[in-house]
Amino acid sequence: MPGKPVRRVVVVGGGTAGWMAAAMLASRLPAGRVGIAVVESPEIGIVGVGEATIPPILDFNRLLGIDEDELVRRTEGTYKLGIKFRDWREPGHSYFHPFGSYGAPIGGLSFHQHWLRTREGRLGEYSLPQVAAYAGKFSRPSDDPRSVLSKMSYALHFDASLYAGFLRERAIADGAVHVEGRIVDVRRDGQSGDVDSLVLQDGRVMAGDLFLDCSGFRGLLIEQALGTGYEDWSHWLPMDRAVAVPCAKTGEPTPFTRSTATGAGWRWRIPLQHRTGNGHVYCSSFLDDDSAERQLIEGLDAPALAQPRRLTFTTGRRKLSWNHNVIALGLASGFIEPLESTSIHLVQQGVQTLMALFPSASIEPAEVAQYNRLMQQDYERVRDFVILHYKHTLRRDTPFWRAVAAMDVPDSLASRLEVFRSHGRIILEPGELFTETSWAAVLLGQGPAPRGHDPQADAFPEELIRQQLQRMRGLIQRGADAMPSHASFLARGR
Known part of the structure; x- marks a missing residue:
């Protein structure tokens, strides 16, 4: 029995993932045929620490007709020619991953x-x-x-929250609707099991035919409502903590990201026009939170501009990226540490793969299966490349580096x-x-x-x-x- 046609798309969560999806849908789908609404709660914070990208982001921006000079101005952006890796081969050594x-x-x-x-x-x-x-x-x-x-x-460095805001303006101008409200209930169809509608705290009901879950790590729809399951990759990528903090800029921004290996993880440095983004990704089995934060602060180029933010995560991916009529994007779909700046790219892949398979009428099982296969492949290829940095190294100077060198891959x-x-x-x-x-x-x-x-x-x-x-x-x-x-x-x- 054919399903109902897709006429209403509801995006759950704003941030980079939500507004990338909304901007692309609003820009590329025929006007008036599909309604797009983004439900965003001002009470829920956005992770928003990702500031580095890889070259395919340029294609995404071109598809949206974005003027790059304007984007760089609006997002305090800089240009990125690659990543400088320090202390990864062994302490004191550096190399460059160029585009x-x-x-x-x-x-x-x-x-x-x-x-x-x-x-x-x-x-x-x-x-x-x-x-x-x-x-x-x-x-x-x-x-x-x-x-x-x-x-x-080349690619770009930009303030992720400013990028999301820039895309929000474009999406709304192209017809997307921005709805502020906290979701308190998810209603499912009694027969198909599909998500039917969302209930907001003030009583409003948001009905939809296709839902994009951009709710972050908690996966409000894909996991909490549908129980999709999660494939844990922490035995290959044991980093499970991060602490992030911006600091004042010093001198002219460099046209590259810097990644410095530490005793139990690595630190990032991302130069923007108005500040520098910094973070420390580490494994809590080998380094406690306070020590990780202290190492980050001590390694800053300039005074911190805010209090450090601590994050906890489990590396892996949802067992299905598209389940019933819900597609997970961004952190709701999975997480691989930002060592090679792939977080925003995986959102881009999810959105562009959706556009390639967007239902012209009802959701087709064969297209859902194809989407899941392609996204699994994308995540696994990124996973393998990131694991490479830990496995293929001469470092054996700390228990952490000895452990990852000995692990199976x-x-x-x-x-x-x-x-x-x-x-x-x-x-x-x-x-x-x-x-x-x-x-x-x-x-x-x-x-x-x-x-x-x-x-x-x-x-x-x-x-x-x-x-x-x-x-x-x-x-x-x-x-x-x-x-x-x-x-x-x-x-x-x-």
Whole structure:
């Protein structure tokens, strides 16, 4: 028996996830065909500590027709060319995970294979985003494939609460309705089990055909109402606490995020125009809350601007992202620590996958199953890449690092590591989020190095390859030298 058509979408919770969803729905769905309401309680706080993104956010913003200069101004944003990792391989060592690519393939073989064979220069010298980041430079990519600037890729840092507010304005302008109120009851259909309506504290009833649960960790609909279940990944990613605090800015903001490994986790530093975001993610089995907060405060560049906020979480994902007529987005769908700035991206994936499968009439079981399969795949691929940072390292200096080095990892990651260890090969499946450059950056940046390289590299005269690599380094350095400073590029857009 066919279900009822989707004519009313109710988004539960505002914040970044809720307003990303509402803005996309209101912008892309035919006007007047589907009503969109966002129910947001002013009494419920928003986690809102995520301030760093990865390059796909640019595509999301373009789909919404957002002017990037305006967005950066409105959100106190800065540009991001990658992440600097300190003390991950071992204390005192640093490396950079750049956006874009390393060098260029030679003879159809991945660039890093030629570098593994010759070790000509440092790997980071072949990344224009990394060279530019360390020099405090920034420029948008060139459309001319002959220009070295065509190799640029970037993302954004922004104040997440300001981003949510910016999207709220756009969503409402496109027809979404903003409803303030606290949900006190969830009513379900007696036959189908679908969510039928929400009851607000003042007695209003919000009926809907499709509900998006953006209520955060508590999962008001997906878990509390539907009992979907949660897949716990803490045996692979044991970090279960975070403390976050902003501090005053010092100097000009750097065009990169910084991640510094600690004795039982890591600290983030995210530069914005008006302040710097900081946080400490850690495992409570190896570090107590007060010590974690003290380490964070002691490591700040400048005085704190607010009281530290403590968060508790369990890494993992809902067993179903779409259950009955409820789709979970953001923290309601799952949580993977923000080591590679994927939190907002997973919201984006959820929203764009929904748009690709949005019901033209009733909700179809086959499309629900496809959505769940795709989102499971996205979460698991991010999970594996984050686990890589803990497993593939030389650190053994604290009980925490010894524990994660000894842990078993998912088979999907274990097989990749084994393939890499022999000949440095990085095999990707279609549609993966993290590129060959991303995997190479972490695998080669944190060690241990592979035992060898692809034998195909030996088919090329070594001296010729060295000359080509030297030319690449020179071209990249000249390209970075010609860029404006990050600070002056920001000033142009104000």
